[in-house]
Amino acid sequence: MKRYSAFAIAKEALNNHQGWKRAWAKAQPKRKYDVIVVGAGGHGLATAYYLGKNFGIRNVAILEKGWLGGGNTGRNTTIIRSNYLQDPSAAIYEKARSLYETMSQDLNYNVMFSPRGVMMLAQTEHEVRGYKRTAAANAFQGVETEFIGPARVKELCPIMNIEGPRYPVLGALWQPRGGTARHDAVAWGYARACSAMGMDIIQKCEVTGVRSEGGRVVGVDTTKGAIDCDKLAMVVAGHCSHLAEMAGFRLPVESVALQALVSEPIKPCMDVVVMANTVHGYMSQSDKGEMVIGGGTDAFNNYTQRGSFHHIEETVRALVETFPMISRLKMLRQWGGIVDVTGDRSPILSKTPIEGIFVNCGWGTGGFKAIPGSGWGMAELIAKGHSPLTDEFGLNRFTEGRFIDESVAAGVAH
């Protein structure tokens, strides 16, 4: 792998940039792999990367029915935070956040992790208590957060109207090392690193069947032929039910459309990420200058990657109320993604009824921030059979009634 650096660019510039190699190799499927990862989104690629990096498992294929990073990895609003309430969530999201801190250096690919700080607004007394509780828990979970008052909110985000009138800002849960990253770069950076380890990333290769013998996985059928494997990781977000059905089991998951939008770019005016759960909206400003805005989900199952305008309207209304200056900005583009939501709104990283098949799904609206932590834990689960990061996220929790419910603190937005 040719290292990326300012020096390399300068050198290439003199050569009219003709010397740059492919970021990831073009690959055709081999007959058999130790591990097949289905889904070349952030989670799938990170799973493969840590299988190689942490466990030396490099005979790995990553299959992607479309183009890598083309699902929710490339459609989300790129917020990274770990101010979760429950221990298992705080653990995996903080692991992820800490890996984001060094991801650009680890992958030698600038993913532009920008720890600019994330605040979640408290606009009811109930939210105040909920976020104080989260801050109290975070202090002992190794997550750096604090509950801040309205004056500090205004100081950190001057464009905000903290005086209401409908929902005055009473405070916020502030995570100074939360932030954003360049979503596509995360997928590309991992893909490049996986390819450099000799793994095969096979795009436009759709899985059409899962083969198992005696309750154990033996391979998959794909649009590029049958491929054998010892272990299979399903990391396909909104399409996981479909894939699980091929393997013969059902998941506690539903797929719904989530929407987002961006404004036209403007000069920097907002240095932090703000989430307002009472009024349902969140916003940050990208390095390009666009205001990146997250909207709501449909309540019905939907595979169209688009959604209803009324969610956009609801979100924009909330944000115009919270940030009156955006009224004269313009919405440039809206889009949708298909997110998979579980019964307790927390993800599933688990073994399955079929031996050798592992599933990673159910991230709902908040998967991007978890990518490295999810990959790290998933790799350990696949390699060793369990991982402290994933143990609590097993499928068995739904039978036992042992839920990981994050909506309890206050809002439910990711």
Added chain:
Amino acid sequence: MSTRLATQGRLINRDKRLEFTFNGKRLQGYEGDTLAAALLANDQMLVGRSFKYHRPRGILASGSEEPNALVNLGEGARLEPNQRATTTELFHGLTATSQNHFPSLEFDIGEINNSLARFLPAGFYYKTFIHPRFAWKHVFEPFIRQSAGLGKAPKEADADRYEHFYAFVDVLVIGGGVAGLQAARAAGEAGARVLLIEQEPHWGGRAPVDGAVIEGKPAEDWVKDTLQALEAMENVTLRNRMMGAGVYDHGYALGYERVADHIPGSDLPRHRLWRIRAKQIVTATGAIERPLSFAGNDIPGVMLATAVRDYVVNYGVSPGDRTVVVTNNDDAYRTALCLKRAGLDVPMIVDVRPLVTSPLATEALQAGIRVETGKGIAKVKGRKRVTGVALCLQAGEGSVIEEVKCDAVAMSGGFSPVVHLWSHCGGKLIWDEANAHFRPDPARAPTGAQGEAFVVTAGMASGAMTTGEVLADADAAGKAAARAAGFTPRRFAAPKAAEEPSEPMAPVWMMPQGASYDLRMKMWLDFQNDVKVSDVQLAAREGYESVEHTKRYTTLGMATDQGKLSNINGLAVLADALGEDIPQVGTTTFRPPYTPISMGAIAGEARGEIFQPLRRTPIHGWHEAHGAHWEPVGHWRRPYAYPKAGETVEEAVHREVLNTRRRVGLLDASTLGKIVVKGPDAGRFLDMLYTNMMSTLKVGRCRYGLMCNENGFLSDDGVVARIDEDTWLCHTTSGGADRIHQWMEEWLQTEWWDWKVYVANLTEQYAQIAVVGPDARHVLERLGGMDVSKETLPFMGWQEGKLGGFDARVFRISFSGELSYEIAVPASQGLAFWEALMEVGEAYGMQPYGTEALHIMRAEKGFIMIGDETDGTVIPQDLGLHWAISKKKEDYLGKRAQARSFMDNPDRWQLVGLETLDGSVLPDGCYAIGEGTNANGQAEMFGRVTSTYYSPTLGRGIAMGLVHNGPQRMGEVIRFGTPDKSFVEARIVDPVFYDKEGEKQNV
């Protein structure tokens, strides 16, 4: 130079001069001008700077596809960044400033990026700024952010207003060019309700500019006549300045009407968002001309050929004195002829096609214009303005044959139908080889609620290229839409247009064909984002092969024009680099809106006080008048406390608690849910809903009940009163009323639909007021009319009657542990009743109290609060509420869930009281911290505080919490972590802190 011509200008009124400023310079234009036209008339070709390299940018187009001419429009509370000059109607007093430069438009320090362009290819930022780690956040990112962005960020709240409008039509026709007009006419004649919308202020689109002849008359006249005919039809509505912004599922469309952009300060709403339901949608959205890729095609003065023509014909403005036309098709010859007719110089038409013999070419030659075929532009000369072009062979590598002086270049790379609205909701495209463009595939239209196709394209949007074809296609589209909407089209023939013979265009994606790298890195694809041919080729080389990868890696098509000019050209370059066919590579996804729409329009009128409806109790006004400090609870506002002059909120709360405990207090409890459940099976139904037995409750009595969801978690609580043999009244929490009512309906309608039960939510039919405290009975007695003695109305009983002349239902229930009456009166009498109570209560020192005093008093008594002690993960068993869970019942909602291994388990966090050793108040929400850590290195936590208050009654902090095996650990001292990681010690105690025997409430 660009200047105003003495003739032409069909859209301007030369009798009305308008003054405006650009970058502080005072300039003049005419009524009817766009800002772009007026700027050109004042020789202001340089209007901005590009995003990445800060290169000089001039006006390129004449419509909404414009990528360059973006300005900050207006000031202060009316500042709008990134406003397109080409679609901004000039008005008197307009102020505009150019964007993305420092210190000035003419001299921009950011242009250093341009000199370094070789070192800043596509995606360079992914490959550098990696080390040292902290530098990204503190050095590189701030620098990139400052140099990126475009317009100024508004600082003030918007001074304008916006509104929404709803429309339901049979046929929505989007686009008011000749195609849209004819489609609307055909649909209208069939009797369909038609809404025809046009984004520009003017009707007719390109045809009048191009000199088309329809039905033997100039297009201009045909447009006038057709408009007249349409206006005469009652079933047709016409709306200009209104863009079709998006097409959504099941025939939903958004119209974006710019009502008052051109008349700022009027009392009209600035924008109106139309939410349209149409049975059928006709998109007559025309086509957009593509630029050509040659070196220096971004230098101010290089424009689209149609735009040059538009400025001359529509506004009487010449973009240049000497214009070289470069083209791969016939249409650009019209521009050359138009310039010539206007008395301007056209030194040369450069046509890549080897041989051109069409009538337009002949006409050009006859007009004395030199036509160079088989040639291309090697490069454009100039920096802030075109000074000339260098000619080369298209088939070659760019050796210069000749240099031609000129101050403008008109380019045409062919036309792409506007397929955005067709594609928004899933319409598919096919590649048209002859015209080298994607056009809608009528066989794969967007489908609606019944699976039916609901969008049909008309005219150039379908790929029709001559006026005759356009009209025939549009006529058919209008008729087809009417038919699909259930109407019978009339059998009128489509209008005929004069023949427009032309020769096929030649797809050319790079000029010259064998251009060197140095030329390719100066061929702009995306003018705003600075994406060049070389960038797309680099992306392909590096494996970013999917069209989405290329777009995201290079930012091609991601600018504010969303690639209207750049996408097809970029796609073709990508396909070429990959050695694939263009259709195989495919397009990126078209997303709404067609052009950006204001956030204000999306939000509409829902701002400030009417952002969300506010629910008010009948006594809301009194609270407001008496200085209530509010707390939002759901959509309600409840008084948190009533601070008096000179009193803090906290002091007020303490006063209210003490006054209630010692004398008597008054609470507006109207927000509590009140749901009546009635019918022969009502008892059976409530036994399923509540964990305890409600069917055995005696008429005249009340019982506290718990409701769980099917997951076993406690979801609501409240007092149930049995009204008569088959009627129960269920009280819910304030936030729970609607939810619980729906919950009841859901079970009755979808599971136990044969049970004879009705439920009705009466929450807002009654005002409910709690009279609480040792003197509560005296107050009611003084009001008179009802025997409220212990004997007649004992604790947990209720009765109905007159109280002080009011129709009242009085419940003897207590959430404070005091002698307490909750009295429901009809909502209309609520305020009068409250005031009557205040009056008689005065003698007893009665004072109103708010929600915080309520919370403190319930916590002193160890009563749980839904939302505090519960959070959706707590089961009643955790809260020591076993007494409220019937052992006799076979089933209730949540029972099976509570039998799961993790729940049917004594090893859970359970409710206890907590007292700090020093009497201080435990911090909100803090956790009990053990000694060890878990496998993820997190401190062991074994409990948490659920409610914590300073008790004015007891003079110290009290708290409730859930602690692992808590009830077995009475007396144990445990430590709680605070957010600053220090610890507070607290003793586990009984959660009832006050009046443990319950003597005070039962008197």
Added chain:
Amino acid sequence: MLILTCPYCGVTGEETEFAAGGEAHLKRFGPGSSDAEFESYLFARKNEKGVTFERWRHANGCGKWFHAARCTVTLEVFGTYKAQVTEPPKEILAAIRKRRPGWEPAA
């Protein structure tokens, strides 16, 4: 923005007039059921990519719950029907097959 018709009051309205309520025809399991049955009742969902039967409530209208047969890929609606049934009525199945010949409901 979907259009749905309430089979009770007959009103055809916008999606915003209704509230979606998840998979239809779930069989309730209460006390006495196995862990697997109960878990499946609460959580396992078909999550069909294609024709689905789902619950809706005419929330801002007559308040009734009803069912819809809808495709989650094209979003077309094959029909709506009253909620007091344990499986889709024959005419709904026929309506689906008319537009999707050969379609069979998932187990």
